[in-house]
Amino acid sequence: AQSVTQPDIHITVSEGASLELRCNYSYGATPYLFWYVQSPGQGLQLLLKYFSGDTLVQGIKGFEAEFKRSQSSFNLRKPSVHWSDAAEYFCAVGVTSYDKVIFGPGTSLSVIP
């Protein structure tokens, strides 16, 4: 069965520090992968997606993610975190054969001054 794991339940980083959020997936075929962010008052929003091609994808708000097939991973990165990045981050995998999107449990990010 398809699944997504996010090993870190909660991460705290200092403003200006770099960030990496981990995501691992289980899927038999070439995956469609996504990162979504849930901010208070703004709902859920797509940050970036990977379908094929270049394994390093750029998203909104300065985020990027790298697809590594050998590790079944799709980690999210940002070189310098801003206080406004504090939110819940969800990794997701698209199951095209069933036309559905499966989400991971999420990682809560806190940013300290």
Next chain:
Amino acid sequence: DGGITQSPKYLFRKEGQNVTLSCEQNLNHDAMYWYRQDPGQGLRLIYYSQIVNDFQKGDIAEGYSVSREKKESFPLTVTSAQKNPTAFYLCASGQGAGDWGKLFFGSGTQLSVL
């Protein structure tokens, strides 16, 4: 403005009662989804629909029912068979092949049991 509207924002259910959560979209999207969000469990898929008059069960469909009579509307009924209905419910839509997997979410409904 185009978007997804969920109502009500807060809903309370009494024992043995069925309640219906509304979801309307004016984005002209074919696909619509219902997710349940519980702390620490992420978003779990309840039901989804790719076309009018057709829908499929997600991973946690037991105790829920849906209908898709119109493209714009995808209401979710939480039946009395759902023994633990307290959660945050999110509706989403997607435009399918053109931008597959990019979902647009509503602002959610918080359901609580009295």
